[in-house]
Amino acid sequence: MTTPGRGLHGHVLDTLGPAITAGEYPPGSVLRTDELAQRFDVSRSVMREAVRVLESMHLVESRRRVGVTVRPKAEWNVYDPQVIRWRLAGADRPHQLRSLTVLRSAIEPVAARLAARNATAQQCAELTECALGMVANSRGHQLEGYLIHDVAFHRVILTASGNEMFARLGDVVAEVLAGRTHHEVMFEDPDPTAVTLHVQVAEAVREGDADRAEKLTREITVGALEELDILAP
Amino acid sequence: MTTPGRGLHGHVLDTLGPAITAGEYPPGSVLRTDELAQRFDVSRSVMREAVRVLESMHLVESRRRVGVTVRPKAEWNVYDPQVIRWRLAGADRPHQLRSLTVLRSAIEPVAARLAARNATAQQCAELTECALGMVANSRGHQLEGYLIHDVAFHRVILTASGNEMFARLGDVVAEVLAGRTHHEVMFEDPDPTAVTLHVQVAEAVREGDADRAEKLTREITVGALEELDILAP
DNA sequence: TGTGACAAATAAGTCTGACTTATTGGTTCC
DNA sequence: GGAACCAATAAGTCAGACTTATTTGTCACA
DSSP, rough: OOSOHHHHHHHHHHHHHHHHHTTTSOOEEEEEEHHHHHHHHOHHHHHHHHHHHHTTTTSSETTTTEEEOOOOOGGGTTTTTHHHHHHHHTTTHHHHHHHHHHHHHHHHHHHHHHHHHHHHHHHHHHHHHHHHHHHHHHOOOOOOOHHHHHHHHHHHHHHHOHHHHHHHHHHHHHHHHHHHHSSSOOSSOOOOOHHHHHHHHHHHHHHHHHHHHHHHHHHHHHHHHTOOOOOOO | OOOOOOOHHHHHHHHHHHHTTTSSOOOOOEHHHHHHHOOOOOOOOHHHHHHHHHTTTTTTEEEEEEEEEOOOOGOOOOOOOHHHHHHHHHHTTHHHHHHHHHHHHHHHHHHHHHHHOOOOHHHHHHHHHHHHHHTTTTSSOOOHHHHHHHHHHHHHHHHHTHHHHHHHHHHHHHHHHHHHHHHHSSSOOHHHHHHHHHHHHHHHHHHHHHHHHHHHHHHHHHHHHHTTTTTTO
């Protein structure tokens, strides 16, 4: 997606980042810049740049005379797209997917409500187009085609909300949806109910019916939660 | 809050970060590492580390033969606490505060619902204590004391939800609440209705009444939205 | 006139080595 | 037993030389 491994320091991050977020180094572990530089066969300057980036993500803390210590998970910048990607690629992928799905369930209904107020004619058209694309790909194991339109649909909703914080969650939603299609049990065609709901959300937004847009989107996200067995009776 | 200006590269960031997020350099502007190093009177290595951090926040992009170009606002990592702080300190503080309040209004009700399910006895006790502290400071212009308990209350809710993504928004909520108290019109004592709502939320969570906890919290956040004249009739 | 290959200019990227400084942990002395 | 001191350590900083990718301009050729 985003340009990976740009430069030597990027390559180092591609290895160290996943290792740390996977919990390979328990909180409080101490790494030394020089040692890491040797291990990755790069100069200290390059390694220092990598450490600075990890530090800005609050994954590690660099202190004089001590070294580079790994921070506890609770302090990580878990909204950093890079961190999200690393964690999704690692062992606690399921846990991460659940967290993100809950986040979606909170954000998207509100985003849909705002979209019903703020969406431009162009965005309404895109929304309808996406919904139709989902319908067209909803039968006959066209999962990839369905996914593309599904992702686009939710991106438009988030963007049309007019809230920059919501808009930036587009990538996260894309990851979650892609994850569901590719790694979870999804051999069957998508749930027809969900498809219908998307069409109806597009309608509601077009008509400026904020209440309905929110309610329908909430139904979509509840479905997503149920798929992961979140939501106790 | 977090240790500021750690090292030379930190000092550079404290100047460059706010400048960029304030829109002082329009998107597409080109900076050169060497020139910046001269301007800040630091070595190229230090400046490179600073640029790497800005790059990891997606504020800038560094390309060979071109320089360090400023990215459009839509690509920034707006969830990065550092970026949030910079923007709150800058010119579009009001806009940022509105975005964050909308985010709160989406997250906190769901967090309260989850907290009603997952909160430990200890967390329930903390919650009650915070609510009582709010009551105790709700009259007689004790705004600072009120703020402390208000912040603590929402932190506990977010943490008790059991969702790590929600938990990490504690700092954001703290910023928003502090911003409201310190920079907005708030000479009067807090709205008694809001105080009561907090007490009731604590009750609902303690009793495990998820529906009620969510509904009451939604009322709190609606109040916050109304204060900023968000929410059209 | 347009288009292709080729060459020069440029700014980031990388490496090395020497030096500085803050912090820690031990040691000594009262 | 505690306070003051000192040495060890690893990050922090700097300067300079070199490499490499990318852009831009030029020139020849179709």
